[in-house]
Amino acid sequence: MVKIAISGKGGVGKTTLAAMLAYLFAKDGYSVTAIDCDSSINLPTVLGIKEDVRPMSELGEVIEERVKGPLGTFKYNPKVDDIFEEYSKKNEFGIRVLALGTIEKGGEGCFCPQNAFLRAILRHAIFREKDVLLLDMEAGIEHLGRGTAKGVDLLIAVVEPGMRSVETLKRIEKLAADLGIRKIGVVINKFIESESTKKLLERIDKEILGKIPYNQCFIRADLENIPPYKLECEIGAFEEIKNRIVELIGGV
Ligand SMILES: Nc1ncnc2c1ncn2[C@@H]1O[C@H](COP(=O)(O)OP(=O)(O)OP(=O)(O)O)[C@@H](O)[C@H]1O
Numbered sequence: 001m002v003k004i005a006i007s008g009k010g011g012v013g014k015t016t017l018a019a020m021l022a023y024l025f026a027k028d029g030y031s032v033t034a035i036d037c038d039s040s041i042n043l044p045t046v047l048g049i050k051e052d053v054r055p056m057s058e059l060g061e062v063i064e065e066r067v068k069g070p071l072g073t074f075k076y077n078p079k080v081d082d083i084f085e086e087y088s089k090k091n092e093f094g095i096r097v098l099a100l101g102t103i104e105k106g107g108e109g110c111f112c113p114q115n116a117f118l119r120a121i122l123r124h125a126i127f128r129e130k131d132v133l134l135l136d137m138e139a140g141i142e143h144l145g146r147g148t149a150k151g152v153d154l155l156i157a158v159v160e161p162g163m164r165s166v167e168t169l170k171r172i173e174k175l176a177a178d179l180g181i182r183k184i185g186v187v188i189n190k191f192i193e194s195e196s197t198k199k200l201l202e203r204i205d206k207e208i209l210g211k212i213p214y215n216q217c218f219i220r221a222d223l224e225n226i227p228p229y230k231l232e233c234e235i236g237a238f239e240e241i242k243n244r245i246v247e248l249i250g251g252v
């Protein structure tokens with residue numbers, strides 16, 4: 001079992017990468033759960049799910065009721081299995097998708113009910129050896145400070161060639177280290193070969209898991225609302241990234 005969080009600046013391709021990896025892992029026989037941690041939910045659509053996936057934030061007070069123990073304590077293991085079933089949808093490849101919605105995730109180390117509930121959901125999502133959990137994080141890096149990605153095995157930072165992305169990467173590295181995430185990999189998306197992109201890449205000192213070229217195919221998939229794997233957009237590049245992840249994690 002492996003937990004992977006996908007992070008990066010807005011619009012760099014986090015959701016695209018999450019969907020492609022989910023598809024490729026599922027194709028290899030892994031049982032895949034993907035959680036959309038962005039308050040504007042779009043991962044289910046990119047994975048070809050037509051029905052609405054209800055955000056878990058809808059649960060509101062139910063969360064508190066489930067999590068609260070006697071005398072103001074929190075239960076370590078609140079009941080979440082029914083919610084997991086009700087709030088997740090499977091796509092045609094058996095990929096299970098959940099959405100957080102705008103859950104107040106609280107600060108790091110915060111023992112608020114939402115955090116306890118979220119951790120219980122994450123624990124519940126992972127129980128077999130050949131399971132992969134993918135977290136499509138919200139844009140920016142603030143969420144890292146809130147601890148949603150705590151306990152992930154690998155944090156993938158998606159960057160577009162550009163100084164702003166590389167600077168964001170430095171901040172991601174620092175926050176990830178604070179959270180105790182040891183493995184960080186970088187995916188360069190919307191890559192266009194040039195002298196200046198080459199120089200920029202030299203400034204990245206983390207492992208580059210792969211480069212995905214800029215390709216109109218993704219724009220077409222988005223416009224026509226087709227999952228990008230159905231159009232096989234740069235599928236070879238994603239396959240290599242997936243293989244590298246498996247190597248890095250030491251087999252899943
Ligand atoms: N390699 C690529 N080449 C061209 N366009 C791409 C590429 N990858 C993604 N895109 C397009 O860029 C847009 C943003 O992608 P995506 O939604 O995956 O980014 P995101 O990081 O999840 O964004 P957000 O921060 O809004 O959640 C989409 O229209 C997508 O089709």
Ligand SMILES: [Mg+2]
Pocket residue numbers: 014015016038042136
């Ligand atoms: Mg997204």
